[in-house]
Amino acid sequence: MSFDLCHKFWVATRKDLNQLIKRQNRLKKIEPPEDSALSFKIFSELYVLYVELVNKLSFIYHHTFQVQKRAVVRVLVESATQQLMKLKEELKNMELSEYVYIDQALIARKLTPRDLVIWRSPQFLYRRPLDAQNILTDNKLYMNDEEKEEKAAKEWEKVTEAVTLIQAHERARRARVYMSNILYDKKKYLKVYQRKKISYSFTFKPDQAMSIPVKRTIFNADFLKPDAACDDLRNRDDNIEPPIDEEEVKRMNKIRNDAASKIQSWWRTYKTRKIFKIKRKFKEELYGMKKTRRVVRPNLFANSVLEMYKNEMLKKKLDEDFEKLIADERVRLLQMRTPWMMEDISDHIRAWFREFYDKTGNFHPYPDPVKTGTVLVVIDETMTPLEFQDTLNKKPMTKEEKKKLAEKRKAEKKKLKEKLKKQKMKEAKRRKKLKDAGIIDVGYELSSSKAIEKIETTMKAFGIDWRNIDEYLNKNHDPIKDWVTQEELAKIHQELRGLVDEYMRVEYELLRKALAKDTKTKYKAQKVRKAKPKKEKKKKVPKDMTADRTLDSLYEELKSEGIIEEVSHRDFDEFIADFNFVADDTRDEDRLTTVGPAKGDIKMIIQDCMLGMGEFAIPKPKSILLIGPLNSGKKLLSNIIASELDAVFFNLSPEKTFKYADDMKYFLHVVMKVARAFQPSILYVEEAHRLYWKKIPPDQVEINPRLLGPSIAKKILKPIKKDDKIILLGTSSMPWSAKGKLKRAFQKVVLIPKCDYGTSFLLWLELMTENAADDMEDYTYSALAKVLQAYNSGDITSNVAETLDIERRRRLKNDPLDPHEFLECFLSKTDTPIFPPDAKLMEKFNKWFGKSNKFQKMRRKFMAKKMAKDKKKK
Structure with a gap:
C-alpha cells in the first residue's frame, strides 16, 4: 500500500473517530430510555460503527511504520476492540442469546452480516519470539553470520549432490541410447560413436621380447537376439535403395493433407464457438439478462504473506534504529548537559534556601527521598513562606495531640470512604432496579467504560502533540528526535536530582548548624526518611522436570x-x-x-x-x-x-x-x-x-x-x-x-x-461450480438444495466429490447431470444409506446445549417469570 493512500486513510479514520467520540458524549448525557428497543438500537448502531473502526484501525496499524505514531495507533486499536467486545456482551444480555441480530443497523450502513466478521485480518496474529519461530520453521527468518554461513554450506552440499545425480542420470541415458542404437544398426552406429584414432609412431624389433606380456583375445559379439523377425536386419544391405512408387507417395501425401485440413477445420470451429459463447455470456451479464451463479468470497484487506513479512522486517529495522537513537541521545545528553543540569538544580535549591531565610529567618525542612526529594519544590507542593512562618509561631504538638490529630484524620478518611461506598451501592441498586424493569442506563454504561476513556485521552493527546507536525512530509518514517530529547532529558533530570539532593542535604545541614550557632540554639540534625526497598515475595517456583532439556x-x-x-x-x-x-x-x-x-x-x-x-x-x-x-x-x-x-x-x-x-x-x-x-x-x-x-x-x-x-x-x-x-x-x-x-x-x-436452505444452496452451488463450472450454469440448485436441505455439509461434500468424479465430468456435455444421481449416491452407492440427522437427535443437542449455555438459562428464567405474571393476571 502506498504512503499517500495510507495517510489519506488515517486522516479519514481520525475524522470518523472524532465523530464517534462526539456521538458518545451526547449519549452519555441522555436519561435511561424506558423502551428497551431504543437501548438495543443505540448499542447495535454503536457496535456496527466500532466494527468498521476496528477494521480501519487494524489496517492502519499494519501499514504504519513510524514508531511513535504506531504506538498511538496500537492503543486505539486495542481500546476499540475492547469496547467492541463490551458492546457485543451488552447486546447478548439484551437478546438473551449467544447470537445477535442487528439487521436494521446494518441496512442503515448498507452492510451485510458478513461485514461484521472481523477475524480475517493478519493484524491480530500473535508474533512468536524469534527462537521459537526458528524451531517451528525449517527456513529461519532471521540469522546471524555464522548461521548464514552454515546454511550456505548446506545449500552448496545440496547443489553438489543434485549436480552429481543429474550427471549420473545423463550418463545412464546416453548409455541406453547408445545401446539401443547398436541393437538397431550395429554397423552404422558403431562408426558414429567410435572414438577418434590417435596417430603415433613406434619401432618394432623382431628379436626383442615384449616387456609386458599381452594375451590376445578375439571377440565375436552379436547383440541381436536370435529371432526370425530380425532376419531382414541381419541380411540387410544399406547400400541398396528401395524402389520409389510416385503414385503411392502422392496418395499418402493426399491422405495426410486431408487429415490435417479436417483437424484444422474442427479446431477452428471449436475455437470460434468458444469465443462466441464467451462474448455472448459477457453481453448477457453486461445487459443484466443473466448472472453467473457462483459464490463470491470477499477478502477484505487481504495481504499476501510476502508483503506481511516484508512489513515486519521494515518495522523491526525501524524499531532497532529507534532504540539506537534513544541510546545515542542519552549518551550525548549525559556527556554534554550533565554538569550544567546539576549546577542548575543546585542553584535552584540554594535560591529556595535563600527565599525562606530572607522571609522567615529559617529554613524549610528538606523534603525526604521517600517523597521524591526536591521535586516537590519544582511542582510547588512545599509550604509557602507564610505557611511555614505560621508553623514556626505555633507551639510544638505533644504526643497526645499528634495522636488525636492522626485519629481525627483517620476517622474523616474512613467517613469519606463509607460515603463513597454508600453512593456506589445506591447507584448499583438504581441500575439493578432499572435493569429488572428492562431499562438499560446507556449513559452510565458509556461513561464508565475505561476503553472509551482511553480512546478519548489518546486522541486528545494526539491532537496536542502532533498539531505542529506534518505527517505527510515524513515518508521515510523517521522518528521525531525532539520528543526523544525531551523524554531523555526528563529521565536524566529525575536521576540527577536524587544525586544532587544528597550533596545539597549536606549543605543544608551546614546552613542549619551555622544558623543554630548564630541564634545560640541547640542544633539537631534532621532525620532522613528513605523509601524502604520493596520485599519481593518469594513465589513457589514449580519443579521443572525437564530443566536439563532444550x-x-x-x-x-x-x-x-x-x-x-x-x-x-x-x-x-x-x-x-x-x-x-x-x-x-x-x-x-x-x-x-x-x-x-x-x-x-x-x-x-x-x-x-x-x-x-x-x-x-x-x-x-x-x-x-x-x-x-x-x-x-x-x-x-x-x-x-x-x-x-x-x-x-x-x-x-x-x-x-x-x-x-x-x-x-x-x-x-x-x-x-x-x-x-x-x-x-x-x-x-x-x-x-x-x-x-x-x-x-x-x-x-x-x-x-x-x-x-x-x-x-x-x-x-x-x-x-x-x-x-x-x-x-x-x-x-x-x-x-x-x-x-x-x-x-x-x-x-x-x-x-x-x-x-441458504447454507445448503451455497454448498451445492459452490461445490458443483468448482468441479464443473462451464457445465453447471443453468442447473437447478434451488430444487436440489430444497430437497436435500437437511443433509449435513460433510455428507454433501463427499456426495459431490463421489458423484462428479473425473469420468462423470467427461460425459457432462453429452450426458447432462440428473439430480437423482445425488440421491442415488446417498441411498445406494454406499454400504449403508446416508440419511439426514433425525429431528429427535437435534432436539437432544438443543436440550443439552440449553442446560450448558448461560444465555439459554437466562431466557428460560425470563420466560418462567413472564408465565408466572400472566397466571397472576388471570
Whole structure:
C-alpha cells in the first residue's frame, strides 16, 4: 500500500473517530430510555460503527511504520476492540442469546452480516519470539553470520549432490541410447560413436621380447537376439535403395493433407464457438439478462504473506534504529548537559534556601527521598513562606495531640470512604432496579467504560502533540528526535536530582548548624526518611522436570510421537454457510428472536473467542467445545481456527494419550511447557465426551478414554494465565453421554445448527461450480438444495466429490447431470444409506446445549417469570 493512500486513510479514520467520540458524549448525557428497543438500537448502531473502526484501525496499524505514531495507533486499536467486545456482551444480555441480530443497523450502513466478521485480518496474529519461530520453521527468518554461513554450506552440499545425480542420470541415458542404437544398426552406429584414432609412431624389433606380456583375445559379439523377425536386419544391405512408387507417395501425401485440413477445420470451429459463447455470456451479464451463479468470497484487506513479512522486517529495522537513537541521545545528553543540569538544580535549591531565610529567618525542612526529594519544590507542593512562618509561631504538638490529630484524620478518611461506598451501592441498586424493569442506563454504561476513556485521552493527546507536525512530509518514517530529547532529558533530570539532593542535604545541614550557632540554639540534625526497598515475595517456583532439556528436543519428542500434528491450511471461506436473514424480522412481543441461528452465525461466535488469541489484551475463554452431529463441520472448524491463528496443534485425544498412562504427570508437564513456549497453541480433543464417559463401551476400554479427564481442570486449565495464548478445543457428537464435569471443563459451548436452505444452496452451488463450472450454469440448485436441505455439509461434500468424479465430468456435455444421481449416491452407492440427522437427535443437542449455555438459562428464567405474571393476571 502506498504512503499517500495510507495517510489519506488515517486522516479519514481520525475524522470518523472524532465523530464517534462526539456521538458518545451526547449519549452519555441522555436519561435511561424506558423502551428497551431504543437501548438495543443505540448499542447495535454503536457496535456496527466500532466494527468498521476496528477494521480501519487494524489496517492502519499494519501499514504504519513510524514508531511513535504506531504506538498511538496500537492503543486505539486495542481500546476499540475492547469496547467492541463490551458492546457485543451488552447486546447478548439484551437478546438473551449467544447470537445477535442487528439487521436494521446494518441496512442503515448498507452492510451485510458478513461485514461484521472481523477475524480475517493478519493484524491480530500473535508474533512468536524469534527462537521459537526458528524451531517451528525449517527456513529461519532471521540469522546471524555464522548461521548464514552454515546454511550456505548446506545449500552448496545440496547443489553438489543434485549436480552429481543429474550427471549420473545423463550418463545412464546416453548409455541406453547408445545401446539401443547398436541393437538397431550395429554397423552404422558403431562408426558414429567410435572414438577418434590417435596417430603415433613406434619401432618394432623382431628379436626383442615384449616387456609386458599381452594375451590376445578375439571377440565375436552379436547383440541381436536370435529371432526370425530380425532376419531382414541381419541380411540387410544399406547400400541398396528401395524402389520409389510416385503414385503411392502422392496418395499418402493426399491422405495426410486431408487429415490435417479436417483437424484444422474442427479446431477452428471449436475455437470460434468458444469465443462466441464467451462474448455472448459477457453481453448477457453486461445487459443484466443473466448472472453467473457462483459464490463470491470477499477478502477484505487481504495481504499476501510476502508483503506481511516484508512489513515486519521494515518495522523491526525501524524499531532497532529507534532504540539506537534513544541510546545515542542519552549518551550525548549525559556527556554534554550533565554538569550544567546539576549546577542548575543546585542553584535552584540554594535560591529556595535563600527565599525562606530572607522571609522567615529559617529554613524549610528538606523534603525526604521517600517523597521524591526536591521535586516537590519544582511542582510547588512545599509550604509557602507564610505557611511555614505560621508553623514556626505555633507551639510544638505533644504526643497526645499528634495522636488525636492522626485519629481525627483517620476517622474523616474512613467517613469519606463509607460515603463513597454508600453512593456506589445506591447507584448499583438504581441500575439493578432499572435493569429488572428492562431499562438499560446507556449513559452510565458509556461513561464508565475505561476503553472509551482511553480512546478519548489518546486522541486528545494526539491532537496536542502532533498539531505542529506534518505527517505527510515524513515518508521515510523517521522518528521525531525532539520528543526523544525531551523524554531523555526528563529521565536524566529525575536521576540527577536524587544525586544532587544528597550533596545539597549536606549543605543544608551546614546552613542549619551555622544558623543554630548564630541564634545560640541547640542544633539537631534532621532525620532522613528513605523509601524502604520493596520485599519481593518469594513465589513457589514449580519443579521443572525437564530443566536439563532444550525446547527443541521437547518439541521434536512430541512431534515424533504424533502429539503435535501439522494441520492443513484452511480459512473461514472454506466453511461454506449462510447467515440468518429473517431472525430480526420474526421477534415476539418482548423483542426476543423466535428463529434459531443459521450455520453461518457460528463465525461470529468463533470471532468472539479468537480475538483474544491475538497480540492485544482482549478477554477470551480458556476452553471451547464444538458440539453437533457427525459430518457437521466440527473438525473443519478446528482446522480453520488453528490455521487462522497459525497455532501449534496438540492432539490430546484418547488415541494419542493412552500410551502415557504410566507417567501422565510428566507428559502434561511437557505439553504445557511446549504449548506456553510456542503459543499460540491449541490443545485439541476429538470427541471430548469420552473423557467423562458415563459408561465406557467395550471396544474403547483398551485406550482408557477417561485417563485425561481428571487432569483437565488442575493440570491444563488452571496453569493457563490470562495473557497466555493457549486454548483447549474439543469436539463432541454425543455430549449427553458424558458426566456433568464436561460442562465445567469447557467454558464456552458452541452448538453447530443443522443445515438451512441458504447454507445448503451455497454448498451445492459452490461445490458443483468448482468441479464443473462451464457445465453447471443453468442447473437447478434451488430444487436440489430444497430437497436435500437437511443433509449435513460433510455428507454433501463427499456426495459431490463421489458423484462428479473425473469420468462423470467427461460425459457432462453429452450426458447432462440428473439430480437423482445425488440421491442415488446417498441411498445406494454406499454400504449403508446416508440419511439426514433425525429431528429427535437435534432436539437432544438443543436440550443439552440449553442446560450448558448461560444465555439459554437466562431466557428460560425470563420466560418462567413472564408465565408466572400472566397466571397472576388471570
